[in-house]
Amino acid sequence: MHVGLEHYLVVSGLLFSLGLLGVIMRRNLLVIYMCLEMMLNAANLALVGMARQNGNLDGQIVVFFIATVAAAEVAVGLALIVALYRKKQTAHVEDLSSLKL
Amino acid sequence: MLQNIHQLAWLVLLIPLASALVITLFTGKNHQTSARISIAAALLSFLGTVILFFALKSSGEHPLGQPSWRWLTVGDLELNIGLHLDFLSLAMALIVTGVGSVIHIFSSSYMEGDRAYSRFFACLSLFIFSMLGIVFSDNFVMMFIFWELVGISSYLLIGFWYEKPSAADACKKAFLTNRIGDFGFMLGILMVWSAFGSVYFDKIGPQIEGYTLTNGSGGLFTVIGLLIFCGAMGKSAQFPLHVWLPDAMEGPTPVSALIHAATMVAAGVYMLCRVFFIIERSGALPYIAWIGGATALMAALIAVQQNDIKRILAYSTLSQLGYMVMAVGLGGPTVAMFHLTTHAFFKALLFLGAGSVIHGMHHEQDIWKMGGLKKKMPVTFWTFLVGTLALCGVPFLSGFYSKDGILALAYEKHNWPLFALAIGVALLTTFYMTRLFLVVFLGREKSHEAGHAHESPAAMLWPLRILAVLSVIGGYIGIEQLYGSVFGSEISQLGFVAQVFEPFKQPVAAGASIGVVLIGFFLARMIYSNADSDPLPAKLGFLSKAMQNRFYFDELYENYLIPCTQGVASSVAAFVDRWVLSGFGIRFVSGSTEILGRALRLTQSGSLQTYALLLTVGVLVILYWVLAY
Numbered sequence: 001m002h003v004g005l006e007h008y009l010v011v012s013g014l015l016f017s018l019g020l021l022g023v024i025m026r027r028n029l030l031v032i033y034m035c036l037e038m039m040l041n042a043a044n045l046a047l048v049g050m051a052r053q054n055g056n057l058d059g060q061i062v063v064f065f066i067a068t069v070a071a072a073e074v075a076v077g078l079a080l081i082v083a084l085y086r087k088k089q090t091a092h093v094e095d096l097s098s099l100k101l
Numbered sequence: 102m103l104q105n106i107h108q109l110a111w112l113v114l115l116i117p118l119a120s121a122l123v124i125t126l127f128t129g130k131n132h133q134t135s136a137r138i139s140i141a142a143a144l145l146s147f148l149g150t151v152i153l154f155f156a157l158k159s160s161g162e163h164p165l166g167q168p169s170w171r172w173l174t175v176g177d178l179e180l181n182i183g184l185h186l187d188f189l190s191l192a193m194a195l196i197v198t199g200v201g202s203v204i205h206i207f208s209s210s211y212m213e214g215d216r217a218y219s220r221f222f223a224c225l226s227l228f229i230f231s232m233l234g235i236v237f238s239d240n241f242v243m244m245f246i247f248w249e250l251v252g253i254s255s256y257l258l259i260g261f262w263y264e265k266p267s268a269a270d271a272c273k274k275a276f277l278t279n280r281i282g283d284f285g286f287m288l289g290i291l292m293v294w295s296a297f298g299s300v301y302f303d304k305i306g307p308q309i310e311g312y313t314l315t316n317g318s319g320g321l322f323t324v325i326g327l328l329i330f331c332g333a334m335g336k337s338a339q340f341p342l343h344v345w346l347p348d349a350m351e352g353p354t355p356v357s358a359l360i361h362a363a364t365m366v367a368a369g370v371y372m373l374c375r376v377f378f379i380i381e382r383s384g385a386l387p388y389i390a391w392i393g394g395a396t397a398l399m400a401a402l403i404a405v406q407q408n409d410i411k412r413i414l415a416y417s418t419l420s421q422l423g424y425m426v427m428a429v430g431l432g433g434p435t436v437a438m439f440h441l442t443t444h445a446f447f448k449a450l451l452f453l454g455a456g457s458v459i460h461g462m463h464h465e466q467d468i469w470k471m472g473g474l475k476k477k478m479p480v481t482f483w484t485f486l487v488g489t490l491a492l493c494g495v496p497f498l499s500g501f502y503s504k505d506g507i508l509a510l511a512y513e514k515h516n517w518p519l520f521a522l523a524i525g526v527a528l529l530t531t532f533y534m535t536r537l538f539l540v541v542f543l544g545r546e547k548s549h550e551a552g553h554a555h556e557s558p559a560a561m562l563w564p565l566r567i568l569a570v571l572s573v574i575g576g577y578i579g580i581e582q583l584y585g586s587v588f589g590s591e592i593s594q595l596g597f598v599a600q601v602f603e604p605f606k607q608p609v610a611a612g613a614s615i616g617v618v619l620i621g622f623f624l625a626r627m628i629y630s631n632a633d634s635d636p637l638p639a640k641l642g643f644l645s646k647a648m649q650n651r652f653y654f655d656e657l658y659e660n661y662l663i664p665c666t667q668g669v670a671s672s673v674a675a676f677v678d679r680w681v682l683s684g685f686g687i688r689f690v691s692g693s694t695e696i697l698g699r700a701l702r703l704t705q706s707g708s709l710q711t712y713a714l715l716l717t718v719g720v721l722v723i724l725y726w727v728l729a730y
Binding site for chain 1: 706707708709710713714717
């Protein structure tokens with residue numbers, strides 16, 4: 001079976017959708033966070049696939065940027081979650097509704 | 102310099118206004134100064150009008166240049182405050198300022214000691230200003246503005262002694278009754294504007310030159326004519342809007358003189374003559390003539406059985422106004438204006454004379470408490486006699502010429518019913534005026550006050566003398582020729598002697614006129630020459646009671662018309678209030694906002710994931726929207 005661009009894009013789309021669903025439906029902050037990462041990587045996959053299709057390196061370079069930014073973001077995000085957990089003794093989104101008036 | 106003389110008209114118009122403002126704002130505390138300012142303003146206005154009048158006469162151009170000032174522009178409509186200076190407006194302005202000045206001087210003595218002396222003169226000046234505005238206006242809108250100003254001035258002056266409930270009621274009644282007529286006038290103005298696209302007298306005139314009643318536009322002209330006449334009906338107190346005028350007697354007597362002679366009621370007739378070129382093309386003329394005739398007859402009948410000296414004069418004014426309106430309706434604006442002028446002289450004289458009597462009698466107005474005033478008030482007696490004779494139409498006094506003009510007009514038009522009616526009214530006029538005169542000035546003193554009556558001071562007697570002279574000579578100093586030149590009727594310029602005997606060219610009218618004067622005089626003499634109380638009620642029975650009660654018009658309005666209209670008005674108001682304002686305006690708007698608010702509040706859950714979901718849905722919708730097309 002030949003693996004073409006469409007396969008990559010379908011997998012990327014599935015991953016993105018799963019990630020989005022997770023972000024919307026899961027309750028635990030850490031899981032939501034992992035789902036977010038999954039969405040980023042779905043985008044990465046699509047970019048790599050397109051770069052290969054177009055025969056240049058533009059997409060791959062963007063992937064490197066995304067990976068770097070994601071690493072920094074994970075560091076900050078996790079630190080925030082830990083800090084939040086220390087303050088509220090919970091990591092469930094239902095309990096974190098202090099933005100509501 | 103001389104070609105700009107017409108700009109002087111601004112001064113004539115604005116001086117009384119300035120006087121009203123200065124008195125109100127600065128000199129209210131100082132009574133003497135206020136009176137002097139007001140009198141000076143009236144005299145200056147009079148002087149200016151005289152200058153303008155002679156400038157017009159010598160310049161030969163007609164009308165004199167028209168000063169005007171752009172007031173506002175709405176779409177195609179340009180509204181000017183413009184002054185129309187022709188013989189009609191200047192002659193009328195002469196009456197307003199001339200008779201007005203005399204009344205000002207009279208008031209300065211008559212109102213002495215009143216608490217609100219300054220306010221009185223401020224109102225008088227405002228009244229003169231408003232009336233001059235009507236007289237000079239060159240378009241309908243400006244006329245309407247000043248028309249309303251006259252309404253408010255009369256309201257202020259009739260209600261001058263507002264602490265008296267009767268005066269407060271009378272001024273409200275005058276204002277509201279006038280508003281009914283003014284509403285018709287306003288509709289008429291709007292119709293004129295929509296039909297001719299202009300509100301300027303000068304521009305409408307040439308536009309409707311070719312129209313006659315029969316060539317298709319008759320209906321439109323008739324409606325316009327009737328609506329405009331509505332306005333005159335209110336101001337000139339024609340049946341059925343006549344009820345306010347007798348009640349207006351609650352104001353101080355000089356105000357009555359002003360309202361009845363120079364201003365206010367004259368405005369209606371003047372306006373009809375000013376727009377006569379529209380009315381003469383309409384089918385409204387017979388209605389106007391008959392309403393005038395009906396008013397004249399009804400008022401004369403009522404006057405026969407009134408006992409208040411001012412009310413008798415008030416009904417006599419109504420009756421004479423009926424004559425003028427009838428003359429307009431018969432197609433004779435010249436004689437209408439002529440009668441208006443002479444009437445202004447002798448009616449102002451009669452009212453000021455009555456004021457002098459009331460002053461001498463310590464504010465007693467019942468004629469059956471007077472009597473024998475001839476010896477105690479000689480000047481008032483003689484001048485009042487002149488006024489009475491002029492009003493009755495005794496030959497060679499002014500009233501004879503103008504009244505005879507109207508009778509001759511009815512005769513020439515072969516309108517026999519109106520001719521007979523006018524003759525009858527002349528008879529009644531002589532009868533009630535002779536009655537008034539005999540009871541007040543001759544016979545026995547009928548009360549303690551009459552025995553102690555005293556002649557009024559000189560400031561009140563000189564106005565009487567001046568007006569008496571005018572009442573005598575008013576008929577043959579060329580007033581009719583002056584108006585005739587405005588309306589283009591063929592009245593030849595006559596020598597003095599020819600003018601004096603001019604009425605006798607129409608011997609039937611003149612003869613009838615003199616005949617009824619004699620009959621009325623002898624009838625009244627027979628009944629009243631030595632009466633201590635009125636013998637007529639016993640003889641006439643219920644008729645006299647009906648006359649005394651003004652034919653129950655006030656009761657009719659009070660008990661049937663007003664409850665009816667108020668019922669309709671209140672149910673309409675209740676409907677609007679309940680369903681339109683409260684239902685739609687308040688509950689619907691507030692309710693829909695609240696429902697929308699409640700729905701939107703559900704989205705503000707505070708839950709991050711709901712926001713994420715809404716964001717996603719939003720992005721999907723936009724993506725679909727962008728990509729699907």
